Amino acid sequence: MFGHGQIEGFTEKYGMEYRRAYYDEQEDEWLVRRHEREIFPLLKKRYLFSEVYNFVLYGLEGHGGQINENVFAYSNSAGDERALVVYNNKFETAAGWVNRSLATGKKDGDRFAHCTLAQAMELDDPAVRFILFRDHTAGLEYIRDAQLFRERGMYTELGAFKYHVFMNFRAVYDDPGDKLRTIHDRLNGRGVPDLYMAARELELAPLLTSLEDMLSAIPAALFRDHFFDKIDSRIDFESVPPKIDAFLKQIAATRKTTVVDSGKFSVAIENRLAALLQPGNPESYLPKKISKPLQTAIGLLKNRQPSRGTLAAWVLFGNLGRLDPQEKHPVLRSLALLDDLLLLHKYSQFIAGIDANPPNIDLLKALVAADTFDLMNNLNFSNAFKNETIAQFLGLNTWEGITYFNKEALSTWLGGLGARYLLEILTTKRKTPAAVSRKIQQLARQIMKIETAAEQSGYRVESFIKEFSLN
Numbered sequence: 001m002f003g004h005g006q007i008e009g010f011t012e013k014y015g016m017e018y019r020r021a022y023y024d025e026q027e028d029e030w031l032v033r034r035h036e037r038e039i040f041p042l043l044k045k046r047y048l049f050s051e052v053y054n055f056v057l058y059g060l061e062g063h064g065g066q067i068n069e070n071v072f073a074y075s076n077s078a079g080d081e082r083a084l085v086v087y088n089n090k091f092e093t094a095a096g097w098v099n100r101s102l103a104t105g106k107k108d109g110d111r112f113a114h115c116t117l118a119q120a121m122e123l124d125d126p127a128v129r130f131i132l133f134r135d136h137t138a139g140l141e142y143i144r145d146a147q148l149f150r151e152r153g154m155y156t157e158l159g160a161f162k163y164h165v166f167m168n169f170r171a172v173y174d175d176p177g178d179k180l181r182t183i184h185d186r187l188n189g190r191g192v193p194d195l196y197m198a199a200r201e202l203e204l205a206p207l208l209t210s211l212e213d214m215l216s217a218i219p220a221a222l223f224r225d226h227f228f229d230k231i232d233s234r235i236d237f238e239s240v241p242p243k244i245d246a247f248l249k250q251i252a253a254t255r256k257t258t259v260v261d262s263g264k265f266s267v268a269i270e271n272r273l274a275a276l277l278q279p280g281n282p283e284s285y286l287p288k289k290i291s292k293p294l295q296t297a298i299g300l301l302k303n304r305q306p307s308r309g310t311l312a313a314w315v316l317f318g319n320l321g322r323l324d325p326q327e328k329h330p331v332l333r334s335l336a337l338l339d340d341l342l343l344l345h346k347y348s349q350f351i352a353g354i355d356a357n358p359p360n361i362d363l364l365k366a367l368v369a370a371d372t373f374d375l376m377n378n379l380n381f382s383n384a385f386k387n388e389t390i391a392q393f394l395g396l397n398t399w400e401g402i403t404y405f406n407k408e409a410l411s412t413w414l415g416g417l418g419a420r421y422l423l424e425i426l427t428t429k430r431k432t433p434a435a436v437s438r439k440i441q442q443l444a445r446q447i448m449k450i451e452t453a454a455e456q457s458g459y460r461v462e463s464f465i466k467e468f469s470l471n
Helices: 029-043 046-050 146-152 176-187 195-203 205-217 240-255 262-277 292-301 309-317 330-340 343-353 361-369 381-386 388-393 407-426 433-456 461-470
Strands: 056-061 067-078 081-088 094-101 130-135 140-145 154-158 163-172 397-399 402-404
Touching: 029 046, 046 067, 046 081, 067 094, 081 094, 081 154, 130 146, 140 146, 140 176, 140 195, 154 163, 176 195, 195 205, 205 240, 205 343, 240 262, 262 309, 262 407, 309 330, 309 343, 309 361, 309 407, 330 343, 330 361, 343 361, 361 388, 361 407, 381 388, 381 461, 388 407, 402 461, 407 433, 433 461
Parallel strands: none
Antiparallel strands: 056 067, 056 094, 067 081, 081 163, 094 154, 130 140, 130 163, 397 402
16 A cells, blocks of 8 residues: 555655645655656556465575575465565665575465475476576566576575565576577676577677677767767778678678678778768758758768767668578568667667767668668659558558658658768769769759648648649
8 A cells, every 4th residue: 555645755644634735745756756667567466466375485595594584585476477576674785595485374284384486486397497587676687597496596685675576487498509508607697688689699699799890990970979070081991891891791691691792782881981971061062041851961961960870870781681682672671680680789789888879760760661762763652651661750640531741750751861862972983063062952952842742731641642743
């Protein structure tokens, strides 16, 4: 039960006879958020903690086998769900093993029975190899050797007045290739946010190592926003190409495909990265007043736009599906590789490590999905709106039979497409200032045309397609 004001942190205590509060108190936002994070999710599983039939109380065995009287530990279960709660009720650190129960309500002859943690939680099958579970408090997943769990229970450490709520216990019987054994030994008791991700990282170790090598070789300025407008021309770029080539070859090796010409892809990526590092002044070819998407496009190139790392990610990963000449659906393959090979996961970790703004993953996928969508020629918005990834980014929603798209999302997407097109202009060989000027001004007019059609259509999909085809 919760007392009045307990969640909000109020100090005034009163009963049912009070008609109103006498103190003027403000909610403790930190305490409310903590309840939302730690307590409320457990209330949704009240059935797992409130029943008594499977309730078992344990002592925490410290060094020398002494029971720590200040630690409360109990397990409970409902159906296939199990939970173990451990709480340290003293201002000192506690550590030890939770294993042998105190006397339970069940009898063994004339005596009250005792049991082990594994028996109480029905995880004592000798065929089980590993026990997986999650600590609700820390949001971490753990793996334990099942034999040690059966024999000694669970080792735990708690700071002063700290607690653990272990849930989602799963028994694993098979371990093909000893993957879980390797993860168990590598973690050595530590928790991770996602055990599946840890297993996948182990499986993809050569590829992810080559990805980290490539990202580390690229100047960090390329990924940062609002860093500086002029990038030092003396930045060393020579170590990057071999790393890019090694990464692309690892992609092919991981997927067991052959790359006809990895050098062709490497050169394209290198040229775009170089253009990102030193984009010049594309805005000098434009009038002072330009559309918001074009401002976004130029900002992405010039380190002025939040999440510039999104454009860098497109340069690095946007065409990976085309590495395999046998691939029938390269765009779909490029999208799949982003998650299947943990590329976005590792890239996001790298970006966080250099204190850059996180990439806009939804925008990145919408740019990859628009790989065949030519902003300047043969625009087919009908097909674009049918693309699930693009439609989701543009916020398509239907109300009273009319499908709408989001104005701001369209502007952001056009900004990304514009930046992509500007990169193509800047990396074109034998370009003249006049040709660059003509293409950039053409881009400005095209974006303006799209925005005008969107506004006149009221951001209705069918009306927009008609308006755009008429303009």
